[in-house]
Amino acid sequence: MTADVEIRAVEHRFESFTALQRIDLQIAAGEFVVLLGPSGCGKTTLLSLIGGFLTPSEGQILIGGRDMTHVGPKLRPTTTMFQDYALFPHMTLRDNVGFGLRMRGRARRDHDAKAMEMLDMVGLADKAGRKPHALSGGQRQRVALARALAVEPDVLLLDEPLGALDLKLRRQMQDELKAIQRRVGTTFVHVTHDQEEAMAIADRIVVMNGGRIEHCGTPEEVYLRPRTLFSAAFMGELNRLPVRPAGDGVDSPLGPLAVAPGAGILCLRPENVGLQGGFSLGPARLTEAAFFGAHHRCHFAPLAAPELRLVAHLPQGAHPEIGAEVELFGRDPVILTEAA
Amino acid sequence: MRILSWAYLALMFAFILLPVAVLVVFSFQDGRLPVPPFKGPTLEWYAKVLADRDLMAALGNSMLVALASSAVSVLLGFLAAAGFARARLPGSALLRGLIIAPMTVSYLIIGLGLLQAVNWIGLRPSLMATGIGHVVINLPLCFAILAASIGAPQQSALRAARDLGAGERQVLSLVLAPMIAPSLAAAFFLSFTFSWDEFIIAFLLTRFDVTLPVEIWSMLRSGLSPETNAVGALVFLVSVLVVVTLELLLFRKAAK
Numbered sequence: 001m002t003a004d005v006e007i008r009a010v011e012h013r014f015e016s017f018t019a020l021q022r023i024d025l026q027i028a029a030g031e032f033v034v035l036l037g038p039s040g041c042g043k044t045t046l047l048s049l050i051g052g053f054l055t056p057s058e059g060q061i062l063i064g065g066r067d068m069t070h071v072g073p074k075l076r077p078t079t080t081m082f083q084d085y086a087l088f089p090h091m092t093l094r095d096n097v098g099f100g101l102r103m104r105g106r107a108r109r110d111h112d113a114k115a116m117e118m119l120d121m122v123g124l125a126d127k128a129g130r131k132p133h134a135l136s137g138g139q140r141q142r143v144a145l146a147r148a149l150a151v152e153p154d155v156l157l158l159d160e161p162l163g164a165l166d167l168k169l170r171r172q173m174q175d176e177l178k179a180i181q182r183r184v185g186t187t188f189v190h191v192t193h194d195q196e197e198a199m200a201i202a203d204r205i206v207v208m209n210g211g212r213i214e215h216c217g218t219p220e221e222v223y224l225r226p227r228t229l230f231s232a233a234f235m236g237e238l239n240r241l242p243v244r245p246a247g248d249g250v251d252s253p254l255g256p257l258a259v260a261p262g263a264g265i266l267c268l269r270p271e272n273v274g275l276q277g278g279f280s281l282g283p284a285r286l287t288e289a290a291f292f293g294a295h296h297r298c299h300f301a302p303l304a305a306p307e308l309r310l311v312a313h314l315p316q317g318a319h320p321e322i323g324a325e326v327e328l329f330g331r332d333p334v335i336l337t338e339a340a
Numbered sequence: 341m342r343i344l345s346w347a348y349l350a351l352m353f354a355f356i357l358l359p360v361a362v363l364v365v366f367s368f369q370d371g372r373l374p375v376p377p378f379k380g381p382t383l384e385w386y387a388k389v390l391a392d393r394d395l396m397a398a399l400g401n402s403m404l405v406a407l408a409s410s411a412v413s414v415l416l417g418f419l420a421a422a423g424f425a426r427a428r429l430p431g432s433a434l435l436r437g438l439i440i441a442p443m444t445v446s447y448l449i450i451g452l453g454l455l456q457a458v459n460w461i462g463l464r465p466s467l468m469a470t471g472i473g474h475v476v477i478n479l480p481l482c483f484a485i486l487a488a489s490i491g492a493p494q495q496s497a498l499r500a501a502r503d504l505g506a507g508e509r510q511v512l513s514l515v516l517a518p519m520i521a522p523s524l525a526a527a528f529f530l531s532f533t534f535s536w537d538e539f540i541i542a543f544l545l546t547r548f549d550v551t552l553p554v555e556i557w558s559m560l561r562s563g564l565s566p567e568t569n570a571v572g573a574l575v576f577l578v579s580v581l582v583v584v585t586l587e588l589l590l591f592r593k594a595a596k
Contacts, residue, residue: 051503053499074505074506078503084496086496086500088515088518089519099501100505103507103510151505
């Protein structure tokens, strides 16, 4: 069971505050979409609108081609996995997971069987008779997932479901979520503020800020070819250099650089700054270095502009002495304008 | 210092419990007056009380009124609390305040108002009228207890239930009520004791069938007797049983 979702010119206001400003978004059936942004960016509002917990001030929401703008959560082909799991504490796991089917008037035998099947999928079949308080956070989370999927929704909405888990468990659940999504084929719309989580699970990332969509694309697109300075900075660390066109290249505080002309901010990811590469950034002195396991994180002061700092991730065991002067190179530059 | 604190404790308990203790002790008085000296124990007065048809009828009436009015209070309070949990209405705070407001008014004033209102709608003073009066005083209490027990986890579970396709009736009966069951019990038992002990409203709103406190009052008019003590001790016993049940329920919840 799966369906596409279409958000048409949706605007949402809470009294005087505009949480969403004319959003348009198409989500394909079976897609795993992540709404990513800082708190207050409108991502949870958008999720609540898709789930039917809020009605948009303007615009339309279509699920599977049908207008659902004014349909309540009860009658929508969506279910939500809540941040606090919202399990029913007085029911066993079997009854929790079977609740949705019971509400659809299915016989006890049916919903028990389906509940067991779903609990089996999340690896908790042996605990079917327990109550939620006897479980760990990660297990509760799986029950919440099983419960939401038991009614075979067309669209599953996930409201920062991994927020309360520790890092290791979160990484593990990300893999599981992705695997389960592939298996059931349901459209997943997942909200998070963690860009690593977004990249780990998403088919497509929707970067949001201030009630607008900043960028919408695959993790590679959003990370490597960000459309706005905000999404570039939100997806990961950046070196920024103000540049303006000069001849065949650009002029920067480091002097002329051999990149395609453009005006704005030249953005370079730390892993794209190194001792060799596409274009020279001129000589620089290493001021600080720290070992991060997979790489060395190094701070360089360019000789042409000693007050600037460039951050570079250099391969293991390959960084110069502190104080040494080397020539730095950059790769894959992106020039973005300040306000886009 | 240690002795002083123990003395203080003993004094405090004596202050609280002495009237009840005296009442209970002299209900066993072998004599015609419930005053010292204590002349030795007898169960005569209890036998007399239990054989008194008016008293037993009043006891039955009190039980009926307390059970029915508590059940109605809890039901209405539950529905109101659930309603406030679901929707944020304009002026929610004001509406909540209005529901709780009767708690601040004395029973005498409420009783007077009820007497006039009941006359005005043509209802005769009766157990029914008294029951309605007890709902009026207990509903705010039930609402306050139940509204306080519906917090973020409950609201979240309600949202999840609706999301999974539950209708409002199912949401209330299958999710909310079981989740706040200890509070429902607390509200019910508190309402029960208040209704069970309530005198003024019952006095104003009953005529032929009376509740136990009203019956006791009419016995007192013909003077003190160990019989009234025995009735009082029985009433006290019922209240104690209710309070102990309540404590057990709440402690069980706290221990979880």
